[in-house]
Amino acid sequence: MAASSVVSEPVVKAGEAAGSAAAFGTNRLLLLWSTVIGKKIVMAVTGVIMVAFVIAHMLGNLKIFAGPKEINTYSRFLREVGMPELGYGDALWIVRLVLITAVTLHIIAAVTLTRVSWQARPIGYRERKDLETSFAARWMRWGGVILAVFIVFHILHFTLGMVGFQPGQFRELHVYSNVVAGFSVWPVSAFYILAMLALFSHLDHGIWSMLQTLGWSTARNQATLRLASRLIAGVVFAGFVSVPVAVLAGWIQ
Amino acid sequence: MDIKLKIWRQSNTASPGQFKDYQVTGITPDMSFLEMLDVLNEDLTARGEAPVAFEHDCREGICGSCGFLVNGLAHGGRHGTTVCQLSMRFFKDGDSLALEPWRAKAFPVLRDLIVDRSAFDRIIQAGGFISANTGSAPEANSILVPKASAETAFDAAACIGCGACVAACPNASAMLFTAAKLTHLNSLPQGQPQRDQRTLNMVAAMSRELFGSCTNHGECEAVCPKQIPIEFIGNMNRDLVRATFRRRREAIVVAGTQRA
Numbered sequence: 001m002a003a004s005s006v007v008s009e010p011v012v013k014a015g016e017a018a019g020s021a022a023a024f025g026t027n028r029l030l031l032l033w034s035t036v037i038g039k040k041i042v043m044a045v046t047g048v049i050m051v052a053f054v055i056a057h058m059l060g061n062l063k064i065f066a067g068p069k070e071i072n073t074y075s076r077f078l079r080e081v082g083m084p085e086l087g088y089g090d091a092l093w094i095v096r097l098v099l100i101t102a103v104t105l106h107i108i109a110a111v112t113l114t115r116v117s118w119q120a121r122p123i124g125y126r127e128r129k130d131l132e133t134s135f136a137a138r139w140m141r142w143g144g145v146i147l148a149v150f151i152v153f154h155i156l157h158f159t160l161g162m163v164g165f166q167p168g169q170f171r172e173l174h175v176y177s178n179v180v181a182g183f184s185v186w187p188v189s190a191f192y193i194l195a196m197l198a199l200f201s202h203l204d205h206g207i208w209s210m211l212q213t214l215g216w217s218t219a220r221n222q223a224t225l226r227l228a229s230r231l232i233a234g235v236v237f238a239g240f241v242s243v244p245v246a247v248l249a250g251w252i253q
Numbered sequence: 254m255d256i257k258l259k260i261w262r263q264s265n266t267a268s269p270g271q272f273k274d275y276q277v278t279g280i281t282p283d284m285s286f287l288e289m290l291d292v293l294n295e296d297l298t299a300r301g302e303a304p305v306a307f308e309h310d311c312r313e314g315i316c317g318s319c320g321f322l323v324n325g326l327a328h329g330g331r332h333g334t335t336v337c338q339l340s341m342r343f344f345k346d347g348d349s350l351a352l353e354p355w356r357a358k359a360f361p362v363l364r365d366l367i368v369d370r371s372a373f374d375r376i377i378q379a380g381g382f383i384s385a386n387t388g389s390a391p392e393a394n395s396i397l398v399p400k401a402s403a404e405t406a407f408d409a410a411a412c413i414g415c416g417a418c419v420a421a422c423p424n425a426s427a428m429l430f431t432a433a434k435l436t437h438l439n440s441l442p443q444g445q446p447q448r449d450q451r452t453l454n455m456v457a458a459m460s461r462e463l464f465g466s467c468t469n470h471g472e473c474e475a476v477c478p479k480q481i482p483i484e485f486i487g488n489m490n491r492d493l494v495r496a497t498f499r500r501r502r503e504a505i506v507v508a509g510t511q512r513a
């Protein structure tokens with residue numbers, strides 16, 4: 001190496017006032033985001049938002065077992081909620097915007113942090129054994145990519161009706177017949193089930209990971225929190241998968 | 254007993270390295286792992302070959318000098334054990350053992366099994382201290398330390414900075430080390446005044462040294478010879494949030510540190 005390079009500059013130099021405005025800028029959220037831990041906290045918080053959504057979505061889906069009238073009314077309710085103060089579909093759009101923001105931040109943080117980690121070990125081991133980690137933890141990144149592909153497909157499919165349907169088959173607000181028609185194509189159902197396996201795995205590690213990141217997991221309660229994480233992931237998986245399985249089995253038609 | 258060894262040999266940071274096979278004989282079960290390497294090195298020296306370079310000092314698990322992977326496990330993977338405390342009675346006659354140095358961008362190999370861990374020193378230099386007046390020892394009862402805080406600080410201060418956490422981490426992250434150092438000072442009354450600035454400084458230093466980003470695998474805690482829990486990582490994350498949103502932060506005065 002040539003001349004000496006300053007590797008670890010002091011954030012506050014002798015005589016400087018308290019605060020690190022010079023090093024980080026004045027916006028506190030940007031200061032948090034600028035750190036690796038801050039991005040991880042953003043992943044955890046956006047994760048909570050998405051988990052809450054996923055649970056609500058799964059519960060909503062179960063209305064299909066109550067018949068066409070029930071679920072189609074629910075679909076209309078989602079668009080009419082808040083009226084007349086809000087216009088038709090406004091509340092739904094607010095939720096959508098929150099979710100789009102959450103997914104975007106989650107993915108940007110995931111990609112940025114993954115690159116940091118990949119660059120942190122340029123020469124790999126001949127052999128390194130794992131002692132404590134799980135399949136779920138090791139699949140966070142690739143499982144996340146499957147989920148990203150799934151989210152795009154799912155919106156094109158059941159929200160917009162642009163893929164997976166015969167012309168004229170998809171009718172807006174006719175959720176029941178759309179779902180039955182959509183899942184009757186078995187490769188589509190298979191892909192949904194695969195994506196829900198990825199979701200199970202992501203949440204199995206993710207829910208506990210979020211609690212750990214936010215400092216709620218302790219040496220004492222860790223085993224309990226991990227079990228709770230797996231249970232929630234399992235319930236979400238079972239709830240979502242029950243619909244394509246019921247269609248393929250002919251229980252709902 | 255006889256042991257087959259496959260050891261990473263590299264003469265300096267710039268040159269490429271490779272694994273070389275060795276055979277040691279006449280090892281007794283009461284030898285430590287490093288004594289087994291001493292036997293090998295005496296043999297190599299007698300044959301005019303360069304001995305295998307490895308770091309060691311106390312050889313009783315308290316200094317943090319030693320450390321390398323034994324068959325893919327940092328310090329050999331036994332609970333709460335450094336490689337210097339690893340006894341040969343845990344191995345069998347004829348065992349094949351592969352020894353590999355810690356691997357991380359922040360830990361360049363200096364020679365064979367020795368890596369440069371000065372990145373850890375620079376993280377500590379960024380804030381791993383308290384500013385206090387020097388002079389005679391203060392009256393011991395002037396600052397009372399609650400029992401729980403003292404216990405937490407002791408548990409965190411047990412970290413010997415060996416680097417096994419980084420080595421075992423699939424992301425080569427230094428979160429457990431930095432969390433241990435921060436929890437040590439941030440949980441004591443003496444650490445409170447500069448708590449927020451310390452946290453910001455050390456977290457920033459950790460990134461500057463190009464360590465990876467934690468994904469909560471828990472591999473660090475599994476190999477930590479001092480059994481530092483990943484709970485401390487959660488403490489650090491919370492302290493960072495606290496630090497970023499504090500209106501006033503007491504300065505931490507750091508001299509510039511340089512690497513040649």
Ligand code: HEM
Pocket residue numbers: 040043044047048050051054103106107110114140141143144145147148151202203205206207209210211213214467468469
């Ligand atoms: C869409 C693409 C997605 C990608 C690329 C992605 C990727 C990742 C990655 C790399 C992690 C970090 C692993 C860790 O720190 O343990 C993570 C964590 C997490 N993900 Fe995702 N994810 C995606 C979607 C989702 C979805 C749809 C949900 C919720 C239903 C979700 C919930 C979580 C949670 C709760 C965490 C834990 C946060 C933490 O570690 O503190 N993710 N994700």
Ligand code: FES
Pocket residue numbers: 308309310311312313314315316317318319320335336337338
């Ligand atoms: S030589 Fe001191 S800890 Fe191993």
